[in-house]
Amino acid sequence: DNTSELRPTHPLALAPVVAPAASVDGFAKQFLQNLNFDQGVTLSSSDVNDQYLALAYTVRDYLMARWFDDRAKQKTQQAKTVCYLSAEYLLGRQLDNNLLAARLTDIATEALAQCGIDIDAVRAVEIEPGLGNGGLGRLAACFIDSLATMSVPTIGYGIRYEYGIFRQAFADGQQVEQPDAWLRMGSPWDFAHPEAAQTISFAGHTETYDDEGVERTRWVPEWNVLAVPYNMMVPGYHNGRVNTLRLWRAVATNAFDLHTFNSGDYVESVRAQTFAENISKVLYPEDSTPQGKELRLQQQYFFVAASIADFIDNVLPDDFDLEGLPERVIFQLNDTHPVIGVPELMRVLVDEKKLEWDAAWAITQKCFAYTCHTLLPEALEVWSVDLLGRLLPRHLEIIYRINDAFLLQVREQFGDDELLIRNMSIIGEHPYRSVRMAYLATVAGSKVNGVAELHSQLLRDNVLKDFATMWPDKFTNVTNGVTPRRFLRLANPDLSALITEALGAGWTVDLERLRGLEALADDADFRERFAAVKAANKRRLSRVLEARGDTPLDDGHMLDVMIKRLHEYKRQTLKVLHIVSTYEGIVSGRLDVDDVQARTFLFGAKAAPGYGMAKRIIHLINAVGEVVSADERVQGKLKVLYPANYNVTLAESIIPAADLSEQISLAGKEASGTGNMKLALNGALTIGTDDGANVEIRKLVGDDNFFLFGMSEPEVEALWAEGYRPSDFYQQDDDLRRAIDLIASGAFSGGDRTVFEPLVSNLLYDDRFMALADFRSYLDAQDRVDAAYADQDAWVRAAILNVARSGYFSSDRAMRDYLDRIWHAAPVS
Ligand code: GL4
Numbered sequence: 067d068n069t070s071e072l073r074p075t076h077p078l079a080l081a082p083v084v085a086p087a088a089s090v091d092g093f094a095k096q097f098l099q100n101l102n103f104d105q106g107v108t109l110s111s112s113d114v115n116d117q118y119l120a121l122a123y124t125v126r127d128y129l130m131a132r133w134f135d136d137r138a139k140q141k142t143q144q145a146k147t148v149c150y151l152s153a154e155y156l157l158g159r160q161l162d163n164n165l166l167a168a169r170l171t172d173i174a175t176e177a178l179a180q181c182g183i184d185i186d187a188v189r190a191v192e193i194e195p196g197l198g199n200g201g202l203g204r205l206a207a208c209f210i211d212s213l214a215t216m217s218v219p220t221i222g223y224g225i226r227y228e229y230g231i232f233r234q235a236f237a238d239g240q241q242v243e244q245p246d247a248w249l250r251m252g253s254p255w256d257f258a259h260p261e262a263a264q265t266i267s268f269a270g271h272t273e274t275y276d277d278e279g280v281e282r283t284r285w286v287p288e289w290n291v292l293a294v295p296y297n298m299m300v301p302g303y304h305n306g307r308v309n310t311l312r313l314w315r316a317v318a319t320n321a322f323d324l325h326t327f328n329s330g331d332y333v334e335s336v337r338a339q340t341f342a343e344n345i346s347k348v349l350y351p352e353d354s355t356p357q358g359k360e361l362r363l364q365q366q367y368f369f370v371a372a373s374i375a376d377f378i379d380n381v382l383p384d385d386f387d388l389e390g391l392p393e394r395v396i397f398q399l400n401d402t403h404p405v406i407g408v409p410e411l412m413r414v415l416v417d418e419k420k421l422e423w424d425a426a427w428a429i430t431q432k433c434f435a436y437t438c439h440t441l442l443p444e445a446l447e448v449w450s451v452d453l454l455g456r457l458l459p460r461h462l463e464i465i466y467r468i469n470d471a472f473l474l475q476v477r478e479q480f481g482d483d484e485l486l487i488r489n490m491s492i493i494g495e496h497p498y499r500s501v502r503m504a505y506l507a508t509v510a511g512s513k514v515n516g517v518a519e520l521h522s523q524l525l526r527d528n529v530l531k532d533f534a535t536m537w538p539d540k541f542t543n544v545t546n547g548v549t550p551r552r553f554l555r556l557a558n559p560d561l562s563a564l565i566t567e568a569l570g571a572g573w574t575v576d577l578e579r580l581r582g583l584e585a586l587a588d589d590a591d592f593r594e595r596f597a598a599v600k601a602a603n604k605r606r607l608s609r610v611l612e613a614r615g616d617t618p619l620d621d622g623h624m625l626d627v628m629i630k631r632l633h634e635y636k637r638q639t640l641k642v643l644h645i646v647s648t649y650e651g652i653v654s655g656r657l658d659v660d661d662v663q664a665r666t667f668l669f670g671a672k673a674a675p676g677y678g679m680a681k682r683i684i685h686l687i688n689a690v691g692e693v694v695s696a697d698e699r700v701q702g703k704l705k706v707l708y709p710a711n712y713n714v715t716l717a718e719s720i721i722p723a724a725d726l727s728e729q730i731s732l733a734g735k736e737a738s739g740t741g742n743m744k745l746a747l748n749g750a751l752t753i754g755t756d757d758g759a760n761v762e763i764r765k766l767v768g769d770d771n772f773f774l775f776g777m778s779e780p781e782v783e784a785l786w787a788e789g790y791r792p793s794d795f796y797q798q799d800d801d802l803r804r805a806i807d808l809i810a811s812g813a814f815s816g817g818d819r820t821v822f823e824p825l826v827s828n829l830l831y832d833d834r835f836m837a838l839a840d841f842r843s844y845l846d847a848q849d850r851v852d853a854a855y856a857d858q859d860a861w862v863r864a865a866i867l868n869v870a871r872s873g874y875f876s877s878d879r880a881m882r883d884y885l886d887r888i889w890h891a892a893p894v895s
Contacts, residue, residue: 082131083130083131083134084131085128085129085130085131086124086127086128088128088170090173090176090177090180093124093173093177094180096124096127097121097181098120098181100123100124100127101117104120104123109181114187114188114191115191115251115252117183118189118192118254119252119254121185121188122160122254122255123254125161125165125168125170126164126299128170129164129168129299129301129308132301132306132308133308133310136219136307136308136309137310139219139894140219140381141382141383143219143894144393144394145891145892145894146219146393146394146395146889146890146891146892147219147220147394147395147396147891148213148218148219148395148398148884149220149373149395149396150206150209150210150213150220150221150222150223150400151369151370151397151400151404151407152202152206152223152224152400152403153224153225153365153366153369153401153403154198154199154202154203154206154224154349154403155198155203155206155207155224155311155313156196156197156198156199156200156203156204156206156231157195157197157198157714158204158713158714158718159189159192159194159714159715160192160195160298161188161189161192162189162556163211163301163551163552163556164299164301166303167214167301167303167551169304191251193250193251194713194714194715195248195253195255196713196714197224197225197226197227197230197231197349198349199349199351199631200353200630200631201353201630201631201738201739201740202353202400202439204714204740205400205517205546205877206222206224208547208548208549208552208740208877209880210222210311211300211302211303211549211552211877212876212877212880213881214300214301214303214305214307215302215303215305215551215878216302216878216881216882216893217302217307217894217895218881218885218892218894219309219891219894220300220309220310221312221377221381222300222309222310222311222312223313223369223370223372223373223376224312224314224369225313225314225315225365225368225369226296226313226314226315227346227347227349228249228315228346229245229246229247229248229347229348229349230246230248230349231246231349231351231672231713232244232245232246233711234711234712235711236684236688236708236710239684239685239688239689239692240681240684240688241672241673241675241684241685243675255298256296256297256298256313257296257297258294258296259295259296260292260317262295262376262380263293263294264292264293264295264314264371264372264375264376264379265290265291265293266290266291266292266293266367266368266372267287267288267289267290268287268288268289268291268364268367268457268458269288269289269456269458269459270285270286270288270459271285271286272284272286272459272460272463282420283460284417285413285417285459285460290319291317291319291342292317292318292319292342293314293315293316293317293368293372294314294315295312295314295372295376296312296313296314296315297310297311298310298311298312298313299311303551303574304574312373312376314346314368314372315346316342316344316368317342317343318338318339318342344361345361345365345368346365346368350362350365351672351674351675352676352677353631353674354442354444354631354633355442355444355445355674355677356445358447358448358449358453360453360457363406363449363453363458366403366406367406367457367458367461369404370410374410374414375414378414382394388421389425391429391432391433392429392432392433395433396433396434396435396888396889396890396891397434398437398889399435399436399507399511400437401438401439401447402446402447402507403447405447405503405504405506405507405510406458406461406503407434408430408506408507409458409461409465409468410461411426411430411433411434412426412427412430412468416464423467427468430510431510431511432512433512434510434512435511435513435514435515435888435889436508436510436511436513436514436515437514437515437516437517437544438504438507438515438517438521438525438529438530438737439737439738441521441524441525441529441734441737442635442735443529446502446503446504448494448500448501448502448503449500449503450498450499450500451501452498452499454501465492465506468492468506468509468510469491469492472492473487473490473491476490476536486532490505490532490533490536491505492505492506492509504530505533508530508533508540509533511540512540512888513540513541513888514530514533514540514542515541515542515543515544515887515888516543516544517543517545517546517737517758517759518546518738518758518759518761519543519762520734520756520757520758520761520779521737521738521758522543523543524734524779542887542888544880544883544884544887545759545762545874545875545883546738546739546877546880547874547875547876547880547881548744548875548876548877549876549877549878550574550577550876551574552718553721553744553747554747555574557717557718557721557722557748558599558603560599560602560603561596561599561722561748561749561869562574564595565583565869568582568586568592569582573873576878577873577874577875577876577878577879578873578874578876578879580869580873581870581871581873582870583866583869583870584866584870584871586866587863587867587870588863590859592866593859593862593863593866596749596862597858597862600722600723600725600865603723604619604625606722607619607625607719607720607723611707611709614709616709616710617705617707619666619705619723620664620666620702622664623664623666623705624663624665624666624725624726624851624855625665625666625724625725625726626666626667626668626724626725626726626728627667627668627669627670627721627724627726627727627728628641628667628668628669628670628728629670629720629721629741630670630671630739630741631671631672631673632671632672632673632677632680632681632684633680634679634680634683634834635731635732635735635736635834635835636730636731636735636736637730637731637835637837637840638669638671639686639825639829639837640837640844641667641669641728641730642690643802643805643837644844644845644848645690645694645706646808646809646814647804647805647845648662648704648848649693649694649700649704650805650808651801652703652704653697654804659703661852662704662852663855664702665703666705667691667704667705667706667707668707668708668720669707670712670720671684671712672712679824679825679828682822682824682825683825686814686822686825687706688708689814689815689821690706690809691706691707692814693813693814694706717741717744721741721744721745721750722748724745724748725750725751725855725865726750726851727741727745727746727750727754728753728754729742729755729757729758730753730754730755730776730840730844731757732755732757732835732837732840733755733756733777733778733782734757734779734783735757736758736760738758738759739757739758739759740759742754742758742759742760742763743759743763743872743875746763746767746868746872747868747875748869749865749866749868749869750865750868751772751773751854751861751864751868752772752868753773753775753844753847753848754773754774754775755774755776755777755840756776756778757779763872763875766871766872766874767867767868767871767872768867770864771864771867771868771871773847773848773850773851773854775840775844775847776843776844777839777840785836785839786836790833790836790839792830792831792832792833792836792837792839793830793831795838795839795841796829796830796838799841799842801841801842806826809825810822810823
C-alpha cells in the first residue's frame with residue numbers, strides 16, 4: 067500500500083496497487099497510454115523504439131504490484147535473503163523473458179496487432195544489456211531467474227556499467243572493438259533511486275581514538291563517490307514473484323572533496339566528476355584473466371560496500387541486532403571479484419557497529435560463501451599490497467589481522483611448517499607482496515564450491531589442497547545449470563511446443579520431466595517431428611544471419627558450432643586444424659568426398675582486446691573461412707561462418723539450430739562450461755573432452771550419444787610431467803603436419819607466411835594447451851561424428867536422448883543444491 071508514514075485522504079491512495087486488467091483490451095489501453103504519456107507520442111507518430119519502450123513500460127506495469135508486495139515482505143518476513151554478489155550479469159534481452167514470466171506473451175501480441183504493430187519488429191530493437199563477459203556473468207543471470215521462479219527472497223547486487231561488453235566487428239578478418247552504448251535508446255527496465263544512494267569512500271589513512279575508554283580504529287578517507295542504485299525486476303516464471311536486481315552506478319558527490327582538485331576551478335571540478343563516474347563506466351572485457359588495475363579494484367569495492375550497506379540499512383528492519391545477521395542473509399561471492407566484501411563487513415561490524423573482533427568474525431564467516439569459477443592459475447585474482455593499502459588502508463589492516471589469526475590456527479593444527487605457512491598465507495610474497503583473494507575467500511567463507519564435479523575435485527586436490535586438508539567439510543560442489551525458460555522455452559518455441567504436447571507444460575519448472583521423452587526416442591513419428599523442428603530452427607537461424615548481413619546457411623548441412631569466448635585453453639585452434647585438415651584432404655583427393663558429411667562450421671567468440679594470441683586465432687578462423695567458403699572444390703561440402711559480435715541474443719538463435727556442440731578444452735582447464743548444457747538441452751550432440759561439466763553430461767546422456775576424445779586430466783598431468791614436445795606430434799602425424807604446413811605456407815594469408823607465423827610457432831614449440839597431442843584423437847572422433855550423422859534416424863534418436871537426459875542441468879536444480887548445501891535458506895510462500 068501507499069500509506070506508510072503518509073496521511074492520505076484520497077480513496078485511491080488507500081487502495082492497494084493493482085495491475086491493469088489482464089486482457090487484450092486492458093493491455094492495449096495501457097500500452098497506448100504509456101505511448102502517449104511516457105513517450106510523448108501518438109501511435110501514428112511513434113517509431114519502433116517508442117513502441118518498444120511503451121511496451122516495456124506496460125509489461126512493468128503488470129509486474130509492479132507484485133514487486134511492491136515482495137519487497138515489503140522482505141522487510142517483515144524472517145526469511146533468509148540470498149544476496150548474490152556478482153561483478154557481472156549477462157542478462158540478454160528482457161522483453162520476451164518478462165512477457166513470458168508474466169503470462170502476457172499472447173495478450174501483448176494480440177494487443178499490439180490491434181494497434182497495427184508486429185511485435186516481432188518491436189522485439190528486434192531491444193539492445194541486450196551485456197553486463198558480463200561470458201559464462202560467469204550469464205550464470206549469474208540464470209541463477210537469479212531460477213531463484214525468482216522458486217520464490218527465494220533474493221537480491222542480485224552488481225554494477226550498472228554504462229558500457230557493457232564491447233561490440234565486435236571484423237575488419238579484414240580481424241577483431242575491432244566498438245563501445246557498447248546500450249543505454250543510448252533508453253533503459254526501460256530499471257528504476258533509479260538517487261534518494262537511496264550510498265556514499266562510498268576511498269584512500270586516506272586510519273587512526274586510533276579513545277571511545278569512552280575503548281581504543282578503536284577509524285578510517286579517515288580521502289575521497290568518496292555516491293553509489294546510486296538502479297533496480298530491475300526479476301520476475302519468476304508464472305509464480306507472481308518479483309525479485310530485485312540492484313545495480314550500482316557511480317555518481318560524483320556534491321561536495322567532491324578531492325585532495326588535488328581545487329574547488330574554485332570549474333574545469334577541474336568537472337574533471338573530478340568524470341573521475342568519480344569512471345568507476346561504473348565500463349565492464350572490463352577480460353574473461354579468466356584479471357589485469358590487476360586500480361579502477362577494477364575501485365569497481366569491486368564500490369559495488370560490494372554499497373550492497374552491504376544497502377542490505378543493513380534498507381533491507382533489514384530498523385534496529386536489527388546484527389548478531390542475528392547470519393539468520394537473515396547469505397552473501398554469495400561469485401568468484402573473487404566481490405571478496406573485498408569480507409574485510410568490509412568486518413569494518414562495518416567492528417569500526418562502525420562497535421562489535422568485538424571475535425564476535426564480528428564469527429558473524430562474517432557465517433554470512434559469506436565463495437564460488438570459485440576457474441582452475442587457471444593466472445585467473446586467480448591477487449591485489450598488490452601496495453595498491454590495496456593505498457586505496458583501502460583500513461581493509462588492508464583488517465586482512466592482515468584475519469591472516470594473523472588464520473596462520474596461528476594453521477600452526478596449531480599443523481605445527482611450525484614454514485613452507486606450509488608461506489603457501490597458505492593470504493599474503494603472497496612473490497613476485498611482489500599481494501593479497502590472494504581466493505585464499506581470503508576460502509578462509510572467510512562458510513563454504514567453498516567449484517562449479518562441476520571434476521572442477522571441485524581439482525580444487526580440493528590442487529588449487530586449494532591445503533585448505534581442503536584443514537577444513538574438509540568446507541568444500542563442496544554445485545554443478546552449474548542454465549535456465550530452461552530462456553534457453554529452451556523462449557529460444558526454442560517449436561521444440562517447447564512439441565515437448566509440452568508430449569509431456570504437459572510442467573517441464574518448464576521441473577526439467578527432470580524431460581525424461582519422459584526417452585520413450586519417444588523410439589517413436590518414428592516423434593523423431594520425424596523432432597527433426598522437422600531442428601530443420602525449422604536452422605531456417606530461422608539462416609534468416610537471422612541474413613538479416614544481420616551475414617552469410618545464410620546451406621540446406622542439408624550438419625551445423626557444427628563452437629560458441630564461447632576465444633581463449634587458448636578452449637582450443638579454437640584445434641577446431642581450425644580439423645577444418646584445414648578436412649579441406650586439405652578433399653582438395654588433395656586423399657579424402658573420399660562421399661565419406662565427408664556436408665558441414666557448416668559456425669564460430670561465435672569475442673577475444674579480450676588485450677589478448678594478442680586470441681586475436682590472431684580470430685584472424686586465422688576468418689582467413690580459413692574465406693578460403694574454404696570460396697573454393698569451388700569444397701562447394702556444398704564445407705562452409706565456415708563466423709558472425710561477428712556473438713552475444714546472448716545470437717546464442718538464442720544458434721543453440722536451437724545446432725547439430726554438433728564443440729566442447730574441446732584441454733582436460734582440467736574448463737571449470738564447467740554452460741554452453742555445453744544449453745546445446746545438449748536443445749538436442750545437439752557433444753564432441754568433447756572429459757572436462758568440466760562435459761564429464762557429467764556424458765554420464766547422463768550416455769557414451770553412445772556423446773563423442774568423447776582426448777586425454778583425461780591425469781593423462782594431461784602425466785604428459786606434462788614427462789615433458790611435452792608438440793613438435794613430436796607434428797613429426798609423427800602426417801595429417802597434422804599437412805594441416806599446419808598449409809597454414810604456415812601462407813595459403814590462408816594471400817601467400818604471406820609471416821601473418822600466422824607466431825601462431826604456428828606457438829603450436830609447434832609451446833602449445834600450452836596441448837592441441838597437437840589431442841589432434842589425432844579429435845580427428846578420429848570427428849570421423850565417428852560423420853559416420854553417425856550419415857544415419858539420420860539414429861542421429862535424431864541420440865539428439866532426443868540428449869534432450870531427455872539434460873534435465874539435471876537446470877539452474878533450478880543448481881539453486882536447490884545451493885539452498886541445501888550452502889545457503890540453508892528456503893523458498894517463501
Ligand atoms: C567461468 C568458467 O571459465 C566456465 O567454465 C564456467 O562455466 C563459468 C561459470 O561457472 O565460469 N569462469 C570464468 S572466470 N569465466 C567463466 O565463464
